[in-house]
Amino acid sequence: MSIQITVRLDEGLVANLDAVIASGGAKSRAALIESALEAEFRRRLYQREIDILRAQPSDPDMDALAAWMVGRYPGIE
Numbered sequence: 001m002s003i004q005i006t007v008r009l010d011e012g013l014v015a016n017l018d019a020v021i022a023s024g025g026a027k028s029r030a031a032l033i034e035s036a037l038e039a040e041f042r043r044r045l046y047q048r049e050i051d052i053l054r055a056q057p058s059d060p061d062m063d064a065l066a067a068w069m070v071g072r073y074p075g076i077e
Contacts (some may be wrong), residue, residue: 006063007033014029017029017032017033019031042073043073043075046069046073046076047075047076047077049069050066050069050070050076050077051066053066054066
């Protein structure tokens with residue numbers, strides 16, 4: 001089920017959305033925004049997991065996993 005919402009976006013963001021759609025990079029504004037939100041929610045989940053790992057006593061395997069995740073996902077610290 002989907003729910004329609006109304007959001008206001010800067011003109012530049014909308015122009016970028018439309019450019020991606022025109023180039024075939026997305027089916028619609030809604031599809032691209034949905035994809036961006038899903039990516040942001042994944043990033044936040046991964047960040048929480050890293051924070052949990054960092055709060056644990058040092059473990060070489062877990063430290064390596066945390067380092068890999070930080071390198072793999074921009075915006076994760």
